């Protein structure tokens with residue numbers, strides 16, 4: 001049996017079949033990964049926008065290893081090494097007042113829903129069509145896609161979904177009992193959907209008028225992905241709460257919520273055994289150190305993709321790239337993999353590229369060539 005078959009066999013026998021997958025990725029370096037058969041790929045999936053500094057960046061590996069030799073875990077019953085430094089850094093990056101850590105994006109959203117309810121005294125939420133905020137009971141309630149949400153209802157959080165980009169629908173949906181409006185500044189799982197100009201500003205106004213909190217879910221768009229630390233920083237809008245995860249620690253599981261002055265958990269209102277642990281915080285601080293250096297170049301790299309793929313009308317914001325392909329998207333994905341490039345299909349036949357932020361110009365050109373070839377064969 002080859003190595004991939006061994007993975008497949010064990011998976012089929014012992015793992016609940018919630019994912020569909022065919023390949024085993026066993027090694028990574030920079031923007032490249034290798035499968036169990038030793039084949040090399042340029043990775044434009046990057047753990048779905050997670051491996052921001054590339055695979056196994058030496059600074060991140062060192063930070064995790066050094067910390068592992070000192071202390072792996074201690075509990076939030078004590079001050080945790082690196083936690084305060086990381087909170088300070090995230091506060092500076094986001095312009096928020098204070099941070100709270102989680103282990104994932106969905107958990108950051110759950111914490112946000114709690115914070116919004118407890119500080120506003122209001123109950124309901126508004127979110128947007130095709131928006132994705134996670135799969136825990138709380139975050140699923142504000143995630144739009146009926147096929148993944150409805151089988152698990154009732155979820156205990158009342159949420160109204162408004163068409164993404166529709167300011168009038170938003171005004172109708174928000175009322176005196178709305179605790180928060182959740183928005184992805186660019187929708188990631190929907191396929192890199194950029195809202196119309198002025199929409200995020202309108203959300204801010206509606207929230208100001210009603211007393212609802214504006215919650216920017218930057219789990220996918222944050223940490224430099226779009227060429228700024230946050231996607232919302234491409235506008236003048238300042239939200240009340242920001243959620244982060246994915247690229248925050250280069251693949252070490254971690255999430256965070258950051259909130260403006262006046263919005264914080266009081267003693268005993270929230271907690272977590274693992275969240276903000278020493279290893280995660282060390283990995284995140286090292287990640288931020290790397291991103292600080294490469295951030296000025298990310299938009300230029302995005303433009304290189306945009307120019308190379310111009311005939312397919314890509315939606316590009318930094319290194320977050322979406323192309324409408326349609327029902328043949330999985331075929332394109334497969335052809336790209338055959339040519340040594342990993343991409344994935346988000347919702348509605350949208351090809352999504354979220355490569356490591358360290359991807360080189362040479363790698364970008366190779367990816368563009370492969371995608372062009374695949375799209376040319378399958379779609380044009």
Ligand code: PLP
Pocket residue numbers: 104105106107109132133134135184188189217218219220221245246
């Ligand atoms: N929010 C957004 C915008 C996301 O894209 C995701 C995951 O794709 C989540 C929340 C949930 O994050 P996690 O999978 O870490 O729970």
